[in-house]
């Protein structure tokens with residue numbers, strides 16, 4: 527695989543994380559010698575990648591309200607829905623929203639319940655099925671995007687999705703086409719320059735190879751988006767991701783979540799984010815030029 531942002535073939539090995547979800551197979555993350563992008567070298571093809579995902583990814587947590595972990599998880603999920611909605615409303619108070627990679631549709635449901643038109647696109651059939659069963663909403667396949675009219679959408683969101691995309695430029699161009707004048711694109715991705723990424727190195731859970739194809743450094747994603755006629759109007763940190771990623775990374779490193787260390791490292795990462803702007807997971811708000 528060449529650099530999936532600029533097609534350059536030359537690269538340097540950056541680090542060798544592993545598929546912690548199942549196989550423990552090692553994959554190289556390399557740095558493009560042209561644009562500086564970090565990408566997963568020799569990731570499986572789009573047809574073969576399904577086997578590397580967890581089968582439980584789309585099982586809803588809402589009806590398993592049993593353990594403390596589930597309760598905390600659900601509380602955070604609810605809080606984050608409101609937070610995401612508030613971020614968007616501030617920049618674009620009305621108009622249609624598309625959530626790309628909608629999962630089981632929780633955010634689409636949240637937006638629609640507030641009287642705003644929301645369309646969810648989801649590649650996984652299991653996600654679309656859960657959305658229908660759980661919320662009674664219809665999600666569509668991502669290739670429906672090409673049937674949408676030019677400048678028909680006000681907000682486009684991708685919460686932890688762009689890092690999975692094989693050809694980001696192709697998608698960004700389509701998004702640019704459907705967004706209206708002054709339309710906003712919100713992208714949340716893990717940050718390989720965060721404190722937790724540097725602390726956990728190969729064990730950092732958010733490398734998530736090989737299902738994460740791209741590992742966006744802030745400067746690289748901004749340059750890439752500028753090349754595609756977007757400009758960044760704000761960045762934010764996802765407040766809970768540093769804690770979650772530290773817990774999972776501990777499990778990778780020590781075979782145990784080590785909740786206290788996980789919490790302390792999450793806090794260290796969060797404070798580092800506030801100080802430097804490099805959060806564990808970064809949210810970028812881009813406006814169409």
Ligand SMILES: [Zn+2]
Pocket residue numbers: 529530531532533534558559560561562563
């Ligand atoms: Zn490149």
